[in-house]
Structure formats: C-alpha cells, structure tokens
Amino acid sequence: MLGPVDTIRWEGGRDGRLSLLEQTRLPAETIYTKIGTVDELVAAIRRLAVRGAPAIGVAAAYGVMVGLRGAEECDPETLRARVREIAGTLAKSRPTAVNLFYGLDRMVARAERELAAGASSPATLDALLDEAHTIAREDAATCDRLGEVGAELLSSGMTVLTHCNAGALATAGRGTALAPVYHATEHGMKIAVYADETRPLLQGARLTAWELARADIDVTLLTDSAAGSALASGVIDAVFVGADRIARNGDVCNKIGTYSVAILARANEIPFYVVAPLSTFDPELRDGSEIPIEQRPAEEVTEGFGPRTAPDGIRVYNPAFDVTPAALVTAIVTEQGLVREPNLTRVEEVLRRGGRI
Amino acid sequence: MLGPVDTIRWEGGRDGRLSLLEQTRLPAETIYTKIGTVDELVAAIRRLAVRGAPAIGVAAAYGVMVGLRGAEECDPETLRARVREIAGTLAKSRPTAVNLFYGLDRMVARAERELAAGASSPATLDALLDEAHTIAREDAATCDRLGEVGAELLSSGMTVLTHCNAGALATAGRGTALAPVYHATEHGMKIAVYADETRPLLQGARLTAWELARADIDVTLLTDSAAGSALASGVIDAVFVGADRIARNGDVCNKIGTYSVAILARANEIPFYVVAPLSTFDPELRDGSEIPIEQRPAEEVTEGFGPRTAPDGIRVYNPAFDVTPAALVTAIVTEQGLVREPNLTRVEEVLRRGGRI
Numbered sequence: 193m194l195g196p197v198d199t200i201r202w203e204g205g206r207d208g209r210l211s212l213l214e215q216t217r218l219p220a221e222t223i224y225t226k227i228g229t230v231d232e233l234v235a236a237i238r239r240l241a242v243r244g245a246p247a248i249g250v251a252a253a254y255g256v257m258v259g260l261r262g263a264e265e266c267d268p269e270t271l272r273a274r275v276r277e278i279a280g281t282l283a284k285s286r287p288t289a290v291n292l293f294y295g296l297d298r299m300v301a302r303a304e305r306e307l308a309a310g311a312s313s314p315a316t317l318d319a320l321l322d323e324a325h326t327i328a329r330e331d332a333a334t335c336d337r338l339g340e341v342g343a344e345l346l347s348s349g350m351t352v353l354t355h356c357n358a359g360a361l362a363t364a365g366r367g368t369a370l371a372p373v374y375h376a377t378e379h380g381m382k383i384a385v386y387a388d389e390t391r392p393l394l395q396g397a398r399l400t401a402w403e404l405a406r407a408d409i410d411v412t413l414l415t416d417s418a419a420g421s422a423l424a425s426g427v428i429d430a431v432f433v434g435a436d437r438i439a440r441n442g443d444v445c446n447k448i449g450t451y452s453v454a455i456l457a458r459a460n461e462i463p464f465y466v467v468a469p470l471s472t473f474d475p476e477l478r479d480g481s482e483i484p485i486e487q488r489p490a491e492e493v494t495e496g497f498g499p500r501t502a503p504d505g506i507r508v509y510n511p512a513f514d515v516t517p518a519a520l521v522t523a524i525v526t527e528q529g530l531v532r533e534p535n536l537t538r539v540e541e542v543l544r545r546g547g548r549i
Numbered sequence: 550m551l552g553p554v555d556t557i558r559w560e561g562g563r564d565g566r567l568s569l570l571e572q573t574r575l576p577a578e579t580i581y582t583k584i585g586t587v588d589e590l591v592a593a594i595r596r597l598a599v600r601g602a603p604a605i606g607v608a609a610a611y612g613v614m615v616g617l618r619g620a621e622e623c624d625p626e627t628l629r630a631r632v633r634e635i636a637g638t639l640a641k642s643r644p645t646a647v648n649l650f651y652g653l654d655r656m657v658a659r660a661e662r663e664l665a666a667g668a669s670s671p672a673t674l675d676a677l678l679d680e681a682h683t684i685a686r687e688d689a690a691t692c693d694r695l696g697e698v699g700a701e702l703l704s705s706g707m708t709v710l711t712h713c714n715a716g717a718l719a720t721a722g723r724g725t726a727l728a729p730v731y732h733a734t735e736h737g738m739k740i741a742v743y744a745d746e747t748r749p750l751l752q753g754a755r756l757t758a759w760e761l762a763r764a765d766i767d768v769t770l771l772t773d774s775a776a777g778s779a780l781a782s783g784v785i786d787a788v789f790v791g792a793d794r795i796a797r798n799g800d801v802c803n804k805i806g807t808y809s810v811a812i813l814a815r816a817n818e819i820p821f822y823v824v825a826p827l828s829t830f831d832p833e834l835r836d837g838s839e840i841p842i843e844q845r846p847a848e849e850v851t852e853g854f855g856p857r858t859a860p861d862g863i864r865v866y867n868p869a870f871d872v873t874p875a876a877l878v879t880a881i882v883t884e885q886g887l888v889r890e891p892n893l894t895r896v897e898e899v900l901r902r903g904g905r906i
Contacts (some may be wrong), residue, residue, distance in 0.1 A: 201658040219860045300892075386866065389850065389859075391748060391772040397851070397859040407862050413859055414866040415748040415850055417773040418807025424808065449774025451781065452809055455816050493746065493772055494754070497854030502754040502770055503576045503762050509743065509771040514778040 194332035195365035196374065197403055199496070200242065200251050202324070207261055208318040210254045212242045215361060226509060230259040230281050237285040237292075240393060244362020245436045245472055246331050249295030252282045253324040256382060257297045257317075261335040264314045268307045271316060274301040287484045288513050289436040294471045295327055295470040310437075326381040332365030334469040342372025342467050345525070348381035350429040353419060353457075355388040356447035357399035358434025358467065368434040368467040370404070372525070388419050390447060392492040392510065416449050423460045431457045435468040435524075440543075442534030443480025443519030444468075448511055454520040463522040470526055470546040473539065480515035488512045535537055551689035552722035553731065554760055557599065558647075559609050559681070563674040564618055567611045569599045573604065576759040587616040587638050594642040597750060602793045602829055607646030609639045610681040613656045614674075621671045625664045626737075628673060632660040635840040644841045645802060645870050646793040647831045652684055685721040691826040692722030694884040699729025699789070699824050702882070705738035707786040710776060710814075712745040713804035714756035715791025715824065720810050725791040725824040727761070729882070734766055741767040743785060745776050747804060749849040750868065773806050780810075780817045785884060787813045792881075797900075799875030800837025800892030805868055809898020811877040820879040827883055827903040837872035845869045 201211045201224065211224040216239060225241055227233045233255040236242055236456035243249045261491055263271055268504035279296040286292060302323040306316040346352070358369035366374045376383050385404055397413055404411040414422060422428055431453055437445040444450070444466050457464040477483060490508035502508075524531040524539075528546045531538050543549040552559045558568045558581065568581040573596060582598055584590045590612040593599055599608045616635035620628055630650045636653040643649060653679070659680040663673040673798050682745075703709070715726035733740050741762055747753035752769055761768040771779060779785055788810055794802040801823050814821040834840060847865035851857060859865075881888040900906045 220857065259894060325888070348780055388774075389748070391774055394858050397863075401863050402860045412864045412866050413850060415773070415805065416864055417745075417748055417804075417809060418868060418871075419810065420809035421805060421868055422866060424871070447774075448778060449771065452774060452777035452813055455777065455813055456809055459812050459816075493770060496855060497858060500577065501751050501854065503759045506758050506762060507769045509769050509775055509779060511775060511778055514775075514781070 194328060195335065195363065195367070196407055199247050200254065200328065200364055202254050210258050213249060213361070214241050214325060215243060215399060216241055218398050218528055227255070227258055230255055230278050233258060234281060234285040243395070244357060245289035245291040245434065246363040246368065246469060247361070248286065248289050249291030249471065250328045250331055250480055252292050253295040253299050253327045255282050256296070257321055257324055260317055260320065263317060266313050268313060271313050272303060272307055275300055278531070286486060288486045290474045291471050298327060299323055314536040328364040330511045331363055331469070334527045335363050335365030335367055335371045337454060338368055338467050338469065338525055339357050339366060339371030339375030341527070342465065342525040343375040343379065343531060345430065346372055346376045346383055347464060351384040351386060351427055353386040353388070353422060353428045353431045353453065354400060355396065355433050355450050356390045357395040359400055359403045361399045361403055362434060369398070369432040371467065372432060373409060374407065384412070386412050386414055386422055388416045388449065389413060391416055392447060392496050395447070398540065408435045419453055420456045423456045423462055428462055431462060431464045433466055435466050435472050436469060436513055436548045437483050438473045438524065439477040439479045439483060440475050440539055441479045441536045442521060442524065442531070442539045444516045444518070444521060445480060445483040445513050446516065448514050451514040451516045454516040458520050464520060465523055465525055466521055467525040470543065470548050473543055473548060475543055475549045480517065483515060487521065488510040551685060552692060552717045552720060552724070553764060554717040556604050556718055557611065557685065557721055559611050561781045563614065563678045567615050569593055569608060570718070571598050571780060572756060573598050575755050581892030584615055587612055587635050590615060591638060591642045600752070602646035602648040602791070603720040603725065603826060604718070605643065605646050606652030606828065607617045607685045607688055607721045609649050610652040610656050610684045612639050613653070614678055614681055615723045617674060617677065620674060622633065623670050625670060628670050629660060629664055629755040632657055643843060645843050655684060656680055675694070688720055689722030691884045692720050692724055692728045695725055695824050695826065695882055696723060696732030698884070698886060699822065699882040700732040700736065702740060702787065702822060703729055703733045704742055708741040708743060708784055708787045710743040710745070710779060710788045710810065711757060712753065712790050712810050712822050713747040713806050714752040714755055716760045718756045718760055719791060725826065727757070729789065730766060731764065738794070741769070743769050743771055743779055745773045745806065745810070746770060747806060748773055749853045752804070767778055776810055777813045780813045780819055783860060785819055788819060792823050792829050793870055794840050795825060795830045795881065796834040796836045796840060797832050797896055798893045799878060799879060799881065799888070799896045801873045801875070802837060802840040802870050803873065805871050808871040808873045811873040815877050821877060822880055822882055823878055824882040827885060827900065827905050830900055830905060832900055832906045837874065840872060843869040
C-alpha cells in the first residue's frame, strides 16, 4: 500500500493476483474485485472500477502481467508477441487518459529490452513485474512530490474547490489535485475542501468526499451547478483539479465540467491550478483540440442511480471530458516544479527537464 | 387547461377542489395530488410537487380558496382575518420566488376591496375564486405574450440551451423560457433544445425533457457540467432561462447553476436571455444581493436518486438559487417587450409601462 488508500493490489510474484478496489461500489461498500483476465481488466476500466489517469496507467501495467500468466513456457518470440497483443487490447479500454498508453509503452519497452538482451522468458516476466511495481512506486513518489510542490500554493485557513476525484483513489499514491491538501494537512495547515459531486458518475460525492472524510479533512459536498455560487460567494481561495491529458501548449483535458470551473474561477479572480505528473502530458499533441474525447453511454445520465430520471428514448450528450484552454490555468503543478501561466515554451521546458522530450 | 400541460387544477365553484400535477413523480408517473388543506399545499410547495415561480403564485392563490372552505358562514371581520392568516401561512412555504407573494397579495387585496365595499362573505368568496382564476388566466396569457416577444430572438434551425424547467410545468400556461420555443415551433420554425439536467432535483431531465418530448420538440439532455462543453463546441446559438426574482437593477435570481451558464455563455459570446413576466420583478430590491436564497436539505444531494451516493454525515452546500448579475444578461424578455442590456433605468421603464411601479 503506497498511498492512503489501497487502490490497486498485486499479491504474489510474477504469477500473482491483481485486485482493484471496486470504486463503483464506494462509498456504500469497500470491496475488492479480482481480475483474472485481460478482458476483465478492460471491463473494469470501462465501468470505472478503477479510474483516474495515473491509476489506470498502473492498473494497465499490472494488467500485462495478468495476461502473461503461464507465459514462462513461451519462446521469446511468442512472449514478445503476447506482450504487444495484451498492450494493444488494454490500450483500447479508454481513449482519453494518456497515462494508460504511457504505462503500457513502458511495459512493452521493458519486454523488448529484456528479450533483446537475451533474457529467458521467466526472467523477462520477473523484469516485467519489477517494471509494473516500479511504475506504481514511481506514481506514489510522484504524488508525494506533487503534494510538496503544490502545498507551496496553500496556507493555513484556505478553502479549495476540487472537481471529480484526483485523490488517492485516482493514483497508486496520495493523488494529484489532493496531494497538496494531504501534504499541507500533515504539516499542520488547516485546509478545507469543497468537492463538486461531478455528474454523471458522482466521483466527487462518492470518492473525493469519502477519502477526505476518512483522512479527517474538512470537506463540503456541492452539486456541480453550485460551484459558481460558491466561487462567487468568496468562500473559495483556490481551485485544484487533476488532468487526463495535457497538450504541448498547456491545454488541459480533464473530467467534464472542469472547463466550467476554470471559466468561473477566472471570472471571480480565483487561481485555478492543475496538478499532474509529467506522464499526463502528451508531447505529440499541439493543442487541446487534438485530444480524443470519450463519449459515454446515455444511461449514465438517464438512470445512473437505479430509477430512470428522464423520459424514455431521450437523446443524451455525455462527453466524459472537456478541454480547458491553457490561458485559464494559473499554474500546472508537476513533480518538476510549477509551470505558471502555461504555454508551449514553458511546457516544453518542464518536459525537457523531466526527460519527456 | 390553459397551457400544454395541466399543472394546476381547480374543479368546481368556491367550495371546489385543488389538485396539482405531482411533479416529483415525473416522468415515471403522471398523477395528480389532491390538496385538502393549506398545510398540505405548503408541504406540496416545499417538496416541489408544484414549482416554478409563476406556478407557485397561481397555486398559492387557489390555496387561499382551500383554506376558506366553509367560510360562507363567517362574519366579514373573521373572513378578513382568515384570508390574512392563510396568506401568511402560504407565504412561508418558500422564500425566493416573488410570484408567490404577488399572487397572495392580490388575493388579500381583493378580499379587502370586496369586504370594504360591503360584500357578503359568500359574495367575497365568489370574488376571490374569480381572482384566482384571473391570476391563472393572466399567467397563461402572459406566457403566450412572452412566447411571441421571445420568438423574435429565434430563427429556424437554431439550438437553444435551457437550465432547470421554465416551461409549461412552471406556469399555468406554456412557460416562460420555453414559451418562445413553443411559439416558434408552432409558427413553423425548427428549434432544438439542449436541456441541462439541473441537479439536485433534475427538473431539466424529469420535467423539461418530458414536456418538450411530449410536444415533439427536438431535445437533448446533458449534465449541468457538460453545458460548458456544449457552449464551447459551437452547437448552441442562444441560452433561454426563466427567473425566480429579478431585482430593480436587472440582477436575476434563478435556479442554482444559472449563473454558471451565464458566465459560460458570455465567455463563448452566446446570447443569454432571461424570460420572465413582470410579476417576477421585485421593485423593492435594489440589486441581487438583497434576494433571499433558499438553502435546501442535504439529502437532495446525498440521496437524491434513492440509494445514498455520499458518505454518511457529510456537510453539504445546497443553495436552491443563485444570482446572475445584470451585466451578463443580453436581454430580459417580458410581456411588455424586450429589456436589452438590463440596468436600473431600463428595468424601471418596463415596470412603469406594466404598472408595476
């Protein structure tokens, strides 16, 4: 367990078991779902049993191990082909969060490296498990660093607004947007959080409120629509959100509704911070218009919580993400330091420092 | 039935029966709740069985008749006192929508006038029922006029975004914000509507989507958080919303989330129109900061869909309304014409023209 919540578990060696904290059941139940096959992991990612860009990357890395169970017997060529096939399958689970591809790319690259160096299949599997553990540990360490860097933006008595869940549940560690809150709290600051409930799937109500309350942090829940009222009322000192993908010019793709919060923060002269590891940046994309936006099923909106709450047959517009233009972002908090007023030059600078380009 | 939906029914004479379309059960069931006492009406208004500023005003007027059942036997002094007491009770049902007080004031004034002129108690009751019917008929006629005036802002092929329900279900007629859509459609224009679901009580999903689909108008449902994405994507040509109270300077109080939509519309250079009868204006209030904002129970947010969707004991910020500054309003559509770029002078002008000041 690398963070305050055990989001993703691997038990045993290269033939071990993957299980995921079943986030669709929170806060009512804390249960773990065992993942026996790659297809089960794809399904779990799609139904958001595990979600949050960094956590998806870590889960996918372990997912490669799930797919390789019994591959000790394979010859190297077959093993190489299987790793690629598994990564290809997992890459199709969700389109937007770039960490998924980042985690899978690392697993594929490690397999290539080991096999090219003449490693046996069992040794390659051991190396791949080591790579997955490393990705998870690095993610947790990165969260700690994001917490440190971001906490410089906080002082005791502040109230921050957050959207969706970019906390421990979204990572293998203590989260991205919430890491500065955890860090500041540990260092004796009193930080309160307003958590947007985040329709349609209520990650704010079900997950952010749950993990903050569990950590004894002062948390207030509000509907997404009430965020404007809260921001205009003077009660909010800063906004902290995570990201699913950040383009080279600093445009930020994150959970649907983030753009609204950014516009409202700007209108009320409240700083808007994005907290994200460098693995969330996509240097291939010039700007946010190139980020693929996942459209989710209508039923999430019309019958998200059991009873149907809209007329039968109604058309639904249900994008899972939106893009906040870089110009609305006060700073991006990365493990390589703050990127204030992000633009192409400043983002390239931090990516170069972090070895991403 | 004065509009496309029979929101409020009075059957019989001065001893007749009030029943309300039970809007909490839509869209699953279309049932009517019989209102036997004033307290039952207060409870119905509070649980939003009837909602929407104009509809609350009409329901309250009929509510006075419910409280006066059997009052034929009263002497004039007792009758006068009873009317005032009933109006006082109903006035406490909800604090924000000014039409409630407007409707009650008219009933009290009519009773005073009749009794001062020496009318008998039975004759006064007949006059009061006539007043309630007149309020309902005037509301429906005003909706028609709002439709005509507002339709000037539409042209065929346009898509409008609306928030909450300011349609037939919110009035005794064809609505406020939706009246221009109904009017334009009847006159052969093709208008599509994006309906914000409007958490916490989903009036957009349950009511607006229902009444528009029923009228064969092209409607798309979206979460409140997705409105920013829709407005930024270029698919929306204009925003039309209703109002619960408008201050003398043109600040608009409406369903929570309206302010966010206004800010997002402005940021994307999309016109933001408020459609409201003059009875929704409150000439007593200098600006929006003086409008009392109702705080609603936490359970609307934490268990609005049945099962609990947030941790036990969580604090909730749940204001029912917010205030949109006049500067964000492109125009207010009234039965006395458009008030473009509303400010104190222009609002006073229209109120004077309509005899409200």
